[in-house]
Amino acid sequence: xxxxxxxxxxxxxxxxxxxxxxxxxxxxxxxxxxxxxxxxxxxxxxxxxxxxxxxxxxxxxxxxxxxxxxxxxxxxxxxxxxxxxxxxxxxxxxxxxxxxxxxxxxxxxxxxxxxxxxxxxxxxxxxxxxxxxxxxxxxxxxxxxxxxxxxxxxxxxxxxxxxxxxxxxxxxxxxxxxxxxxxxxxxxxxxxxxxxxxxxxxxxxxxxxxxxxxxxxx
Numbered sequence: 001x002x003x004x005x006x007x008x009x010x011x012x013x014x015x016x017x018x019x020x021x022x023x024x025x026x027x028x029x030x031x032x033x034x035x036x037x038x039x040x041x042x043x044x045x046x047x048x049x050x051x052x053x054x055x056x057x058x059x060x061x062x063x064x065x066x067x068x069x070x071x072x073x074x075x076x077x078x079x080x081x082x083x084x085x086x087x088x089x090x091x092x093x094x095x096x097x098x099x100x101x102x103x104x105x106x107x108x109x110x111x112x113x114x115x116x117x118x119x120x121x122x123x124x125x126x127x128x129x130x131x132x133x134x135x136x137x138x139x140x141x142x143x144x145x146x147x148x149x150x151x152x153x154x155x156x157x158x159x160x161x162x163x164x165x166x167x168x169x170x171x172x173x174x175x176x177x178x179x180x181x182x183x184x185x186x187x188x189x190x191x192x193x194x195x196x197x198x199x200x201x202x203x204x205x206x207x208x209x210x211x212x213x214x215x216x217x218x
Contacts, residue, residue: 010060011060017046020126020127025143041081045074047087049121096113098157099158101155
């Protein structure tokens, strides 16, 4: 159960970048020259998971329903000195003011400003093919390197929300009732003892966020 049908300001997600493609061990074959030297290509780089600030996004709701973010892996290298294709980066849109934390609560990034980017999980490097491994000492290596594993970790996203409207009133003045009526909710109102968020989708497609404060005695 989520706190509001359209507004979520804290989610736990799992990000996994793509692994690098394996290198290729291949030998060039030509007419009258069956062993023409190594021509195995390198593996492609794995795709990264990147968080990008989008001013048109105002909630973390999408991550509540899709908490696993996985970028594609790179392709394996091929003969003829052909490198494998790189995995496409997975760019995920987040609201302005999103804070990225690790499992222990350590701050990793504070995303402020349109277009701000943060690499949540870096893709693995592609493995070298035998053409790239050739040297004077080993002119025709019969092996290639494996691609690196992509980074994977659990993260917490929090949205720093600024209230558009603040409601202050005497005890039992009806602040929670006002929010409930405005949101067309039938939940029973109680005395507000601590600040509560009251997201309201009104006036435009953007969520307006009144903040009912604790009622104070006269």
